[in-house]
Amino acid sequence: MAGGALAQQPAPPAPAPQAPAAVEPASIPESAIAIARQLQQKALTDPTSYALVESLTTRVGPRLPGTPGDRAAVAWAVQAMKDIGLKNVRTEEVPVVGWLRGGEKAEVLAPAPQPLVVTALGYSAATPPGGITAEIVQFDSFADLRAALPGSLEGKIAFISGRTVRTQDGAGYGAAVVARSRGPAEAAKKGAVGLIIRSIGTESHRLAHTGMVSIEGGLPPLPAAAVSNPDADQLERLLKLGPVRIRLELTPTLPGQVTSHNVIGEIPGREAPEEIVLLGAHLDSWDLGTGAIDDGAGVGIVMGAAKLIGELPQKPRRTLRIVLFAAEEVGLVGAKAYAEAHKAELANHVVGTEADFGAGPVYRFATFFSPEAKAAGEAIQAALAPIGVLPGPNNASGGPDMGPLRRLGVPVVSLAQDGSDYFDVHHTPDDTLDKVDPKKLAQSTAAFATFGWLAAEGRGSFRPTPLQPE
Amino acid sequence: MAGGALAQQPAPPAPAPQAPAAVEPASIPESAIAIARQLQQKALTDPTSYALVESLTTRVGPRLPGTPGDRAAVAWAVQAMKDIGLKNVRTEEVPVVGWLRGGEKAEVLAPAPQPLVVTALGYSAATPPGGITAEIVQFDSFADLRAALPGSLEGKIAFISGRTVRTQDGAGYGAAVVARSRGPAEAAKKGAVGLIIRSIGTESHRLAHTGMVSIEGGLPPLPAAAVSNPDADQLERLLKLGPVRIRLELTPTLPGQVTSHNVIGEIPGREAPEEIVLLGAHLDSWDLGTGAIDDGAGVGIVMGAAKLIGELPQKPRRTLRIVLFAAEEVGLVGAKAYAEAHKAELANHVVGTEADFGAGPVYRFATFFSPEAKAAGEAIQAALAPIGVLPGPNNASGGPDMGPLRRLGVPVVSLAQDGSDYFDVHHTPDDTLDKVDPKKLAQSTAAFATFGWLAAEGRGSFRPTPLQPE
Known part of the structure; x- marks a missing residue:
């Protein structure tokens, strides 16, 4: 995660003109809860997330936007998405102001x-x-x-x-x-x-x-x-x-404008493919370490969760979209580009969240939902409780890259990971694979899989009432 | 401590021609034990050792032999010895093969x-x-x-x-x-x-x-x-x-032969000033950190112990000699120079030890004594037991810089410090003051003070029977 994201209080969302005036509030079907339990248990021992973090940090390593490492990461992500069975895998250009470390x-x-x-x-x-x-x-x-x-x-x-x-x-x-x-x-x-x-x-x-x-x-x-x-x-x-x-x-240098890419892949929904549940992470990293906890872990978590959901006998009702954002570290640039490029379909973004707080276990589930969606939020939290996830407040940020979407009215949740030791290694040369505990990572994957599945299998809207701009 | 020291098994001592053929075996007077108890308690809260480590690592910092830092350290040590009241403070030249890190x-x-x-x-x-x-x-x-x-x-x-x-x-x-x-x-x-x-x-x-x-x-x-x-x-x-x-x-460079100095100070003995109990540490450090645990801690421990012994109402019977060795890290060069320079008085070296294993607490007392001195060794250990020091074997190395003296027949003890986390920071840029726990350091000072006082107040010989060369 970048610095600014946590420093700011989440800004109140601007009016969201694309939000329907009155809609059915969100609900989670009982049948989905039963499947979530099995999915969760499977995730706790599935090796995919850790294998992806290992692969990304070894085969690519550091990936500062605009560098060869960044380009290698985009190619890696496209292939990895295909390997885990995602559909509609594609990249979207993100222009970035370049900066390169010197001596x-x-x-x-x-x-x-x-x-x-x-x-x-x-x-x-x-x-x-x-x-x-x-x-x-x-x-x-x-x-x-x-x-x-x-x-x-x-x-x-x-x-x-x-x-x-x-x-x-x-x-x-x-x-x-x-x-x-x-x-x-x-x-x-x-x-x-x-x-x-x-x-x-x-x-x-x-x-x-x-x-x-x-x-x-x-x-x-x-x-x-x-x-x-x-x-x-x-x-x-x-x-x-x-x-x-x-x-x-x-002796840093400014190479001018460089290009990076958001990488997107999907599990298309079986009934409402136009409705999107977004699980995000960011693909770029600082250059000092290999970006294992920031944000290789997040990449592993959301990709690992998507793989398990994609392997279920029945695809979810809505589309599950995985977005690996570009250039988060240098100003949420990929997230802003995504919000701009997908402006027209933001009303169809049912809910989103990002994994960008390391490899610690998820301990709290917070929402930014309408009051009417409270029960659905509680149902999701109850499904997460067996793996140690407590209820949180209704002012979630959703993660750094969710900021631009949240401000445009997209409902978000935060699957808050324990970051007690996150800032021991974050943004330092020490951000390397050995800092990732496979068991804790698997717990986070279980939490994201549970949420992703339930939200995508659900019906109705989480969308918060647009607040008046201050 | 340097690498080679622990890697080697202590070599058997060569015959020690200067050792008297038959002498009174060592004994520790009861009156000394009572005073040791008070000394020990005082040491547990005395701030001197930590203050010395702080001063050395701040005012001097890294001190690779032959560098300006090394010269500053020697000047610092001379002044620090005078400040804590040692007598006969002096330096002895140590020629060293220089080596300087480059890029x-x-x-x-x-x-x-x-x-x-x-x-x-x-x-x-x-x-x-x-x-x-x-x-x-x-x-x-x-x-x-x-x-x-x-x-x-x-x-x-x-x-x-x-x-x-x-x-x-x-x-x-x-x-x-x-x-x-x-x-x-x-x-x-x-x-x-x-x-x-x-x-x-x-x-x-x-x-x-x-x-x-x-x-x-x-x-x-x-x-x-x-x-x-x-x-x-x-x-x-x-x-x-x-x-x-x-x-x-x-791109390291070889500046040729450089000069460093052993620094020596004493509390002259009140009855047998020619008999020497040696407490050592090494003054040099690697250049990456500030040499806090290797061996600023040892310098603090033996100097802090000497200060407390010097403040007792009555000076010890024998001379307590503090030696801060030069160029330990690059081959025990100062220790070898000391052994050579003091060849003639080695028979009067009653016993020696070095603090060179970080800032952890002393957990074991080992000796390299004659069988006849066993009881005296046990008496010293018993006096150390209240601060958590267990008995050890009779094959102590005495610490890296004691090697050359031990090989020449000088009895040694090891006040073994808990080094479980020593090799987390030793010889790395991380060897800095924040790694020193003042309480653990004070416990080590208490142990060295107890030993130093009892050995200097004792009578008779600890000297092991010279082993036959293999």
């Missing part, structure tokens, strides 16, 4: 010379040749940096040292990530020549977390990097001894 | 292009400009590489993929480290152009373990690097798909 190096020059472990933030500017040498100025939070006087950081490197709190649902990340998304623009406003942030991560290893800088106001004017947590601790200790001078060298 | 980079070129996390092994040769590009050939162990036919690796890079087993006492490291110490020479014999080993470490992070290659037969003729455990896993998976081609670039 990255930083060192403390004084008072105690030593290397720092850093990584450039996505869309960071490059340093001049030879890097920049400057004193660092510590801020405990983004808010403190914002409160600094304009010009007060002239010639300095701002250092935001706030820590990410470990939580099950990612709230700690959401609270911290503003330092990354808005830090560079803010530091530049105060006259800084660079920005260093403490990694937006919860572990204590010499690995730095990358992730995107907000480019809504244009590309960041500064070199911006994250340091590992132990390095941030060390900078704090060194600053207590006196001024700390560092050298920072980052 | 290090590796990537898989085929079948799936991706970066690898590598680090050069100590004394690795440099690659030609542009690096070497070659196929890798996997061996599951050093023994398998040794069994390969001469010339069979012509133009290839050997890859030893054996795993390090997690153990409390470091036995897993000892078994695995031969791949590092002897791998480069062996790979060269088979015609290889380079060597890659799976890191001799127990963690699963994208951090590679450095450590020294044996230079007994001369400097290694090959570029040799370790890959992180997840990268080694990935190479194994890629090799199952077909040939794996990598590019490896290492």
